Amino acid sequence: MSCQRWVRLSTEKPTSTVYVLDTELSLDVAGAAPEGATTFDVWGTSGVNLYVVHNGEILKVPSCVPRWPLDRSIEVIVMMDTPSFEVDEDKVRVSYFKDHGKTPIAKALLHLTCVEISLDADTNRTGSVSRRAKNKKDWTWGPQGKGAVLLVNCDRDSPEDRDVDNKDLELHTFADLRDMSLMILTMRGPDDVFEDHQVNLHISLSDQDKVGVFHALGKKKLRQYKHVLGSGKLSYSVERCPGQEENTFYVEGLAFPDRDFSGLVSFHATLLEASTKELPEVPIFNDTVVFRVAPWIMTPNTLQPIIVYVCSVQGNANFVADVNRLALKAGCKVVVCPEVENRQDRWIQDEMEIGYVQSPHKTFPVVFDSPRNGPLKDFPFKDVLGPDFGYVTREPPEGTVSSLDSFGNLEVSPPVTVKGKEYPLGRIIIGSNFPILEGRKMVKMVRDFLYAQKVQLPIELYSDWLLVGHVDEFMTFVPASDQKGFRLLLASPSACYKLLKEKEQEGHGDAMMFDGLKTSKQVSISKLLADKSLRSKNEYFQKCIDWNRDILKEELELTEEDIIDIPQLFSPSFNTSKAIAYFPDIVNMLVLGKYLGIPKPFGPIIEEQCCLEEEVRCLLEPLGLSCTFIDDFETYHLNYGEIHCGTNVRRKPFSFKWWNMTS
C-alpha cells in the first residue's frame, strides 16, 4: 500500500474526501485545470498543511511564491495533524489563472475530514503495543529490529480441555489471553464519517491456517471474546459504535514456521469508501502490521536444569534413586514417569525434546513429541502438555520412521561464533546417514521443521555407523567456566587403546574389564589389546567419529582445546557391522549444571580404582565438574542405551532473546 493517495479535483462542484493521519494526499491539480489555465494558487483552512513540491524543493504554503505554473512536475501535497471533530471540517481551494490575469478563471474546492486509522501491535518488542509506529509492514532482526511476535498457542490452559488451546474457536479461560499477542485498531474521527466509511480487518488465504484472532467485544465474560479471523475466516468488518475509538484484538499462532511457512503473517486494516448503492466500495487506505511466529528453541547442556524426567520400569529402582540424588545436588526437580504410563519403555530422551517459545510478553516451554512413538508415546501429550507448557509434533507417513528419528539423535550446541556469524542460541545437531552410503536418515518432515525455526541452524552429522544411530552415542557438551564456556566431549577408541596400553606397560595387563559384573564376561587388558579384529573395527569407528569431529570443528569453529577425547570402545553388533558401545558409553551422560551423571564404565580395577573412571575424572574435574558414576549396566546398557537415553531435562530458556539475532 502507498502512504500517498492521488486525489482528483473538480472545478464543476466541490468534492469531498477523507484524509488518514500519517499519510499524504497528492492533488491532481493539472487534471482539473480548465482549458487556457496557465498558473494556479492553492489555499487551505487552518487544519490543513499544504506543501508544493517544485524542482526538488518542498515549500510550505503560503510561501513567497504566490502563483505556480501548471506543470506536471509540480506536486501539491496535503497533510493534517489531528482527527476532525466534524465531517468536511477543513477545506483546500485551488484557483486557476490565465496568463497574468488577476481573477481566477475557475476554482476547485476539496472538503476534508481527518481520521486516524491505525492497526498497532508490539512492534517495538517492549511487551506492550506501540502506537502509530512506522514501517509496520517490515519485520527485521537484531537489537535495532522492529516487528511484533506471535506465540503458537499450543499449551492447554484448561486441564479439562481435550486438545491444545489454539484448536478451538472459543476462549475457555482468561489465562489463555496471556498467551496471545495484543493488536489494537484505532478509528478516530467524527462518528458520521464512519457511516459511509467502513474498516475491514483481513488476512491472506495463505495465513488463514497460521493465525487466529479474537475480538474483545467486552472484557468481563469469556463469551465476549469473539473469534473473527483464521480457520477459514479471511475478512472481518469492524463495527464501530459511536465514540468508540479503539478495538482490541488478541492474536494467536496456529502453526510453527515450517518448510512452506516463513513464520511471517500479516494483518491488514482497510478503509473503504462507499460509492453509490449499485457499485462496490472502494479501498482508500490500508494499514498492515506484520508478526513473526516465535520459533521453537532448544536448550543446550550449558543451560540451568529445572526438571529431570526419568521412567520407573522393572528393576531400575536403584537407577531412579541415583538420578534423584544427582538432581537434588543440582537443585532441580525430578518427574518420574510411572510404569502405567511408560509401559516398560525407558527411553524418555528419545520420545521427546523440551524447548521453549518466547515473545516480549510471554515465554513458555514446549515439548516436541518425536515421531518415534514407542510405548511412551502418550506421555508428552497426556502428561507434559498443560497450562503454559506447549506441545508440538510432526507425524510422518507410516513406515518412514527409523531409529534416527528418536530425539537422542537431536541435540543442540552451546552458543558459538563461526566465521564471524554469531549463533547466540547455538546450533542444532542431528545425525544422518552419509549420503552416498545408503542408510537411515531423520525424516524430512522433522528436518524441515528444525531448519525452518531458523535461529539454531542445524548441522547434520554422520551417525548411521552406529546400530542405534544417535549423535548422543558419541558426543556431548559440558559447561566450563573458561574458553568458550563449554567443552565438546567425543567418544574415542584411540584414547581408550592408548590408556589401556599404558596400563599394560605399567604392569596391569591382567586387570579385568567388567570386574564384578555377573552379566558380562570378564576380559583382561592384555587380551583386549591383543584382539586384532576388535582393534581394526575400532580404527574404523574412530574414522567415523573423526569425520564428525572435522565437521564439528568447522561448523562450530572449535579448536583442539575445545574438545576432549573420552576413552571408549565400540564393538560391531551381532549381525551388522554397525557399532554398539563395548562398555557403558561414557559420553552418554546426564548434564545438570556442573553435576554429571555418567554411565559407570566397569573398566579394569587398578589400585582399587576403575582406570576409566579415574581417567574421566582426570579430564573433567579440572573444569570444575563433579563426576557421579551411575550403574546403568543391566537396565540400560545391555538394552543399547545409557543414562542420557533414559532421562530428559527441561532447562531454563536463554537470557538472549531470539529476535535480537542478526541474520
Place this chain on the structure above:
Amino acid sequence: MSCQRWVRLSTEKPTSTVYVLDTELSLDVAGAAPEGATTFDVWGTSGVNLYVVHNGEILKVPSCVPRWPLDRSIEVIVMMDTPSFEVDEDKVRVSYFKDHGKTPIAKALLHLTCVEISLDADTNRTGSVSRRAKNKKDWTWGPQGKGAVLLVNCDRDSPEDRDVDNKDLELHTFADLRDMSLMILTMRGPDDVFEDHQVNLHISLSDQDKVGVFHALGKKKLRQYKHVLGSGKLSYSVERCPGQEENTFYVEGLAFPDRDFSGLVSFHATLLEASTKELPEVPIFNDTVVFRVAPWIMTPNTLQPIIVYVCSVQGNANFVADVNRLALKAGCKVVVCPEVENRQDRWIQDEMEIGYVQSPHKTFPVVFDSPRNGPLKDFPFKDVLGPDFGYVTREPPEGTVSSLDSFGNLEVSPPVTVKGKEYPLGRIIIGSNFPILEGRKMVKMVRDFLYAQKVQLPIELYSDWLLVGHVDEFMTFVPASDQKGFRLLLASPSACYKLLKEKEQEGHGDAMMFDGLKTSKQVSISKLLADKSLRSKNEYFQKCIDWNRDILKEELELTEEDIIDIPQLFSPSFNTSKAIAYFPDIVNMLVLGKYLGIPKPFGPIIEEQCCLEEEVRCLLEPLGLSCTFIDDFETYHLNYGEIHCGTNVRRKPFSFKWWNMTS
C-alpha cells in the same frame, strides 16, 4: 565439509594416508604421545610443508624452535603442493622426548600420498570452467558474485522428439549438449592410490528431480553420453582409468525455481578410503559445487521486438495486414497462427508469455504456457517450442482457473530503482482481486512460480473490477528517451470527461462518438456528458485505477511526470457492475520499439480529426513515438479485447545479466 582433516598417528607402526590438494591435515600429536613424553619435534620430506600453530602464531617447520611442548594448544598442520608420482612418496615423522633427553623415546611415522580431487564448474561465470576455485559451496549474487548457473533444458533440439529435452535420459543430438553446463571432475595422483580410494559423485534426494547429469565416456557418439545422476539416481561411482585425470559431465536443469525450490542445487564428489573388506568405506574428503537454476525472465515493452505473433481468424484479414505493416516498420518478423491451429481463438496474448533463460554460455527464449487453455492451447507446445526455444507451464487443478489466469494479466515493468533497491530487469505486474472483496485471483501455482524466479519481484494490482480482469486493460508502458526511459500509460475516465467537456465548450457538443460505425449506436458528446449514471460509474472506475496508480507510484517509485493519463471511458457490463471498455481501449496497444499499434477509438470527429486520436498523438508523439491507429472494433473490441490481447511479442533479452543483481 571441513577443509581440515584430523589424522591419528601411531608410535607402534607407520601409518599412511592421502592428502588432498588445497586441504590441511591436522596431526593428533598429543593423542599418539607415549607416557612420560613432554616435548616433540616434527620433520618432513621435501614434498611436505609443515606448520606449527602455537599461541596464535603460524611457524613454518623447520623453525628456530627445535622442540615443542606436548600441549593441546599446539597444532601441527601438513600441506602439500603437487600430486605425488608414487604412493607414500612423502613422509612426516614426529619424535617424542622426555624432559631434556636428547634421544626420542618414541617416533610416529606418517606416509603421505598427495592427490588432486576437484569438482569444477563455471563458478566465475565467464562461460568456461573455473579450475580449483574456492568457496564453490556458496552462491552469491552481484558483479563480484560467484557460483555456476544451470539452464532448465526445456527446449526441443530434435524436431522428431515428442517432449522437451530434459524429459528423457538419452542424448538425441549434440546440439543438446550446448544447453547443458559443463562440470569437470579432476582426479590426479598415482594410479595405484585409486585402487583403494574411490570417488563418488552424488546429489541429495531433494535435488534428484531438479537436475540431470550425463557423463561423457567418449566424445564422438551420442550413446557415449551416459545418464548418471537425477531422475532417481542419487550416487555415481566414478571409474578412473589409469592415467585419466579428468572426467567431463554435462548438467541440465529439470525444474525452474518454485515455491519449494530455491533454485540452488549441489553436486558432491566424495573421496572414500577402503578399510577392511567387512567394513564400509570411510569418507575422507568432499568437494561440493553449487549451481543456481536460471530463472525465467520476462521482457518489458522497452526491449526491442523480434517476432510478433497474431492469429488469423474469420474476418480479421485487415487487422492481420495492419499488424504486418506495423511490424515491417519496426523491423520485426510476424508469425501468423493459422485458423487450423487457433480454432477461432484470437487471444494469443492470453495463452502464453514469452520470456527467456540465460547462463554465461547460452541464452534462449522460453514460452510460459498459461493455464487458460482456450482453443489455442496446443499452440505454445506444438509450434512455439522447438530447437533453442524452451517451454514451461503450470497446470492448476481443474475448476480453479479464472480469467485472471490469462497472461494479458501478466506484464512486466521496465527497469526501476525503488528506495535504493535496483530492479534492473523490472518488476512483474499481475492483477488480482482486492483481498477483502471476494473475487477472482491468479491461481497460487502461477503466482508462486513468478515470485520464485526472484529477479523481477512481482507487484499485485487490483484488476478484478474489470469484467475480463486483466492489467493490460488499464495500463501499459511505452519507451521514452528521457527521464527513466519509459512512461506508464494509465486509462483515465477523468481525462476523457475533461477532454469531452472542453470539446463541448468549444462548440462541438454535437460531434458523434462511433461515427461511421455500423455496429455501434452513435452518441453525441453532449449526450455522453449528460449521462449521469455512466459518469458516476466512471468515477468509481477511476477510483479503482487510482488505487492501482498509488501502488505503482510507490512500488516502481514513479512521479507524476512518469505517468500519462490516456482518455478512456468504461461502462458496466450487462449483468455485473464490472467494467468493460466503452470505446476501443487505447492503452491496450501493441508496442514495437517506437511504433505503437493503437486500437482506433472511433471518437467524435472534430475538424475531420478524431479528437481522441488527436489527444493521444499530442500526448505520445513528443516522446518520439509513432502512433498507428488500427481498427479492431468488430473483430476484437466487441469481443472484449483489443490489439494487445490479440498479439504477442518475443523480445530481445536484457543486456543486463540476472546474476549481477544485488539482493
